[in-house]
Amino acid sequence: MQRKTQFRDVFYVSDGTAITSETLGHAVLGQFPLETKQMTLPFVETIERAEHVKNLIKQAHEASDSQPIVFYSVVIPEVKAVLEQSSALLYDVLNVLVEPLRQDLNLEPAPKLQRSHSINKDAASYMDRIAAIEYTLAHDDGISLNNLDQADIILLGVSRCGKTPTSLYLAMQFGIRAVNYPFIAEDMKRLKLPQAIEPYRYKTFGLTIDPERLHTIRHERMADSEYASQLQCETELGKVESMFRREAIPYLNTSSLSVEEISTRLLELSGLKRRMC
Amino acid sequence: MQRKTQFRDVFYVSDGTAITSETLGHAVLGQFPLETKQMTLPFVETIERAEHVKNLIKQAHEASDSQPIVFYSVVIPEVKAVLEQSSALLYDVLNVLVEPLRQDLNLEPAPKLQRSHSINKDAASYMDRIAAIEYTLAHDDGISLNNLDQADIILLGVSRCGKTPTSLYLAMQFGIRAVNYPFIAEDMKRLKLPQAIEPYRYKTFGLTIDPERLHTIRHERMADSEYASQLQCETELGKVESMFRREAIPYLNTSSLSVEEISTRLLELSGLKRRMC
Structure with missing residues (x-):
C-alpha cells in the first residue's frame, strides 16, 4: 500500500529559544507521512525580524507552491501580529492549550515573556x-x-x-x-x-x-x-x-x-x- | 494588585518518555498564576499501568478537592481509553495539533508508536x-x-x-x-x-x-x-x-x-x- 506523500516547508518561530515549538512540532509531524524541509528561527523579538521571517515564509511558499507549516510561540504582541499575516498554515503551540485551560480553570493567563531571561539564574x-x-x-x-x-x-x-x-x-x-x-x-x-x-x-x-x-x-x-x-x-x-x-x-x-x-x-x-x- | 492563586495537581503521562508532554505542559502552565504539584509518569504502556495512573489521579482529586490537570500523549488506544476515563482536566498535547493539521493538509495521520524504540540507533x-x-x-x-x-x-x-x-x-x-x-x-x-x-x-x-x-x-x-x-x-x-x-x-x-x-x-x-x- 502506497501513501501519498506531500512536501512542506516547516518553520519553528519564537521570541524565545524555540525549543518548545520544535519539540512539539517534531512530535506532531512524526504522525504524518510528510516530507519536510525544516528551519528554526529563535529570538524573533522585533518587528523587523518578524518581517524578515514573514518574507522567508513567503519565498518558501512561492518556491514550493504549497503553504508552509509554521509552529510558533510568540509572546510579544506586535511580533505575533506580523507573523500571523504570513501566508502559511499557522499553529500557535502555546495558545492551542492556553485557551482551553483558561476556560476550564476560569483563570486569566498572566503571560510572562518566555525568554529564559526570565530564568532566575540564582534560582x-x-x-x-x-x-x-x-x-x-x-x-x-x-x-x-x-x-x-x-x-x-x-x-x-x-x-x-x-x-x-x-x-x-x-x-x-x-x-x-x-x-x-x-x-x-x-x-x-x-x-x-x-x-x-x-x-x-x-x-x-x-x-x-x-x-x-x-x-x-x-x-x-x-x-x-x-x-x-x-x-x-x-x-x-x-x-x-x-x-x-x-x-x-x-x-x-x-x-x-x-x-x-x-x-x-x-x-x-x-x-x-x-x-x- | 493581588491575583487569585489556584492550586492544582498536574500529571504528565505518556507511553513514551513524556518529554513532549512535560515541555509543552511547563510552557503552558507558565502562563497561569497557578500553584502546582507535578508528577511525571512515562512508559504507561499497559492497561494495568493506565489503571494505576487513573487511581493516582483520582486520589489527588479527592485529596485536593479540585480536578487535577493531565497533559498526556499516548498512542496505544487501550491505554488512552483508560486514561481518558479519569476525573481530570485532560489535554492531549499531540492531538490538539494533529487534528487541525489533518484537516488543513487533507492528510491522514499514520501514527507511529512514539516510544523512541522507533529511533533507529544506527541512524x-x-x-x-x-x-x-x-x-x-x-x-x-x-x-x-x-x-x-x-x-x-x-x-x-x-x-x-x-x-x-x-x-x-x-x-x-x-x-x-x-x-x-x-x-x-x-x-x-x-x-x-x-x-x-x-x-x-x-x-x-x-x-x-x-x-x-x-x-x-x-x-x-x-x-x-x-x-x-x-x-x-x-x-x-x-x-x-x-x-x-x-x-x-x-x-x-x-x-x-x-x-x-x-x-x-x-x-x-x-x-x-x-x-x-
Whole structure:
C-alpha cells in the first residue's frame, strides 16, 4: 500500500529559544507521512525580524507552491501580529492549550515573556543543574570515586554501553548527580564491585547491551582490535551481567533505547525525582 | 494588585518518555498564576499501568478537592481509553495539533508508536550525536587542542563563564562538536589566541560575564581566594574582552542567559545548523 506523500516547508518561530515549538512540532509531524524541509528561527523579538521571517515564509511558499507549516510561540504582541499575516498554515503551540485551560480553570493567563531571561539564574534549581553537570563530569568513566555520598545514581557497565551520554543527560536535563564506572578487561578475572562503591550499592544500576551491538560500536572505534572482537564483547558482557545478578544490582539493556529513554527508565527504576529546571 | 492563586495537581503521562508532554505542559502552565504539584509518569504502556495512573489521579482529586490537570500523549488506544476515563482536566498535547493539521493538509495521520524504540540507533544523526558528545568531552576545558579541524565551534573565555555546560548542551541537543578553552590567570600577562587555535579562528566565539556575577560564582567554589576576588574577576574579564575586540572574535555576555539560550544564540551567531536527533 502506497501513501501519498506531500512536501512542506516547516518553520519553528519564537521570541524565545524555540525549543518548545520544535519539540512539539517534531512530535506532531512524526504522525504524518510528510516530507519536510525544516528551519528554526529563535529570538524573533522585533518587528523587523518578524518581517524578515514573514518574507522567508513567503519565498518558501512561492518556491514550493504549497503553504508552509509554521509552529510558533510568540509572546510579544506586535511580533505575533506580523507573523500571523504570513501566508502559511499557522499553529500557535502555546495558545492551542492556553485557551482551553483558561476556560476550564476560569483563570486569566498572566503571560510572562518566555525568554529564559526570565530564568532566575540564582534560582536553586538552576544552580543545582550546573553543579550536577560539574559533579557528573568529574565522576565520568571512573575518573574519581570520591564524594560518592553526594551521588544520586551510580552507573556500572562495560566500556561503550552508553554510560557517559546517559550520565550527562541525567545531569543536564534532570539535575541529577551521576557517577559512572566502567569495568575494563583487567577487571574481568575477578569481577566485583569496587570497594569505594560498596557502601553505596543501593544507588548502583547496571547498563548492558547486546554483544553484536557492542561489537559494532567498538569496531567503529578500534577496528579489528581484540577489544572490539565479538568474543571479547560476549565474554565481558557475560561476566558483568552475571555479576549484576549475583550482587542483585538492577540492570537495563540499552541496545534499542535512546539516551532519553535510558535516562527516563533509570529515573523510574531508581525512584529519583526529576529536578525541574 | 493581588491575583487569585489556584492550586492544582498536574500529571504528565505518556507511553513514551513524556518529554513532549512535560515541555509543552511547563510552557503552558507558565502562563497561569497557578500553584502546582507535578508528577511525571512515562512508559504507561499497559492497561494495568493506565489503571494505576487513573487511581493516582483520582486520589489527588479527592485529596485536593479540585480536578487535577493531565497533559498526556499516548498512542496505544487501550491505554488512552483508560486514561481518558479519569476525573481530570485532560489535554492531549499531540492531538490538539494533529487534528487541525489533518484537516488543513487533507492528510491522514499514520501514527507511529512514539516510544523512541522507533529511533533507529544506527541512524546517522543518532551516531553523530553520540560522537559529538565524545568529541566535546575530549575537548572540554582545554584538555586537548588536537583535531580542531573536526570542531564545529570553539568557545573561549575565562574560567567559570559557562563554557562547559554550553558545550555539552550543544553536543547533546544539537549534535555539535564543541571545543572549549579557558584563559587562566597565567595567560593574562600577554593574552593571545593559542597557536593551535589560530588557524581555526573563524570557528571561535567568546563567552563573557559580568564581573559581579563571576565573583559570586567563583566565591561559591573557592571562598575568599584571589581567584574569586572582585579585582581578579574584573581584570581577567577586561583583558579577555579587549582581546576579543582586538582579534575581532564575536562574543556574548552570559550573565542573564540560560544554557539553552546561550546555545541557541551561538547557533544563530555561527550559522551552524541544528542536527535534529
